[in-house]
Amino acid sequence: VEDTITFNVEEAPTVTVNAPDEFIVGQQTPYSVTTTGTTSYDNVLAYFENSNDSIIEKVEYLETAVDPHEWRELTGDSFGPAGTGFPFTDGATSEFRVTFKEPGENTVKISLKAVKDGTVVAETTAKMEAVSAIDRIDVVDGADGSAPVSDPKAGQVLLANIVMKDGNTIGTYPPNSNVTYKWYYEDAGNVLGTEAAYTVTNDNLGKVICLDVTVTDQNGYEHKATWKSGAVPVKGSVTGVKVVDGNDGYTEVTEPKAGQVLYANIQIKVGNVTSEIGVSPVNEDANYKW
Helix, strand or coil: CCCCCCCCCCCCCEEEEECCCEEECCCCEEEEEEEECCHHHCCEEEEEEECCHHHEEEEEEEECCCCCCEEEEECCHHHCCCCCCEECCCCCEEEEEEEECCCEEEEEEEEEEECCCCCEEEEEEEEEEEECCEEEEEEEECCCCCCECCCCCCCCEEEEEEEECCCCEECCCCCCCCEEEEEEECCCCCCCECCCEEECCHHHCCCCEEEEEEEECCCCCEEEEEEECCCCCCCCEEEEEEEEECCCCCCECCCCCCCCCEEEEEEEEECCEEEEECCCCCCCCCCCCC
8 A cells, every 4th residue: 555645835935026127207117016926825915115215206006906997106114105015916916107206226125024924925126227318418510410529629519419218309499498508618617508509619629518408307307418528629729829909809919008908819720710719718728928
């Protein structure tokens, strides 16, 4: 006589998160959580912990116990909800969506705890990267409106085209009241311009030009991006110096008089563009010896 022994092998509880690679700031982005193998614990609750609550605007779950289904907000500590946990059904997938209010990285930890004794039966983490809705800034030559610019030159007009992740482009015309621009030197606090277009001058020689843009969407969320020139603008050659009267700033002086203020305007040529470096604003690359 042979005895047959039967073993019931229970599946170990699991919890998995299915989420996109990126979450765009200001957009309700869905993700899902699936659980398996929890039936042997009678009942389990899920507890959420977010590592960076400060960048999250709202977390919602899809309530399927009502018809039609509706989205409801998760509230409480770390969008928990605090102390009570969130009920999950074994072998089911629960739908969530999260809205981030600013860029950054958040890690959500989901712990499944048995209701009867609080034992953690399964746990997982998922990284969520919140990003701007701006894909990139394309700075192009104003002469043709399409040629990319990496090394600006004196006399060149730069146009900023903002390419969004949804494929749309915000150009320079017509002006968009929801966009702000700031042209400036790298590692300097000065502001060169605040329009979508900027004309490079001889005062910019030897500098790296940067551009910050901010796009405010229809819900008031801000999306930011930065562009900077790939190389220092090409320096020109000095072709001469014109000394002018300091009273009017333009009358050329050949025979100075006592008490007369003299200004030195440096004549410079970059490519085919000839211009002058005046006394104002002060050019840090210009040296004078009277």
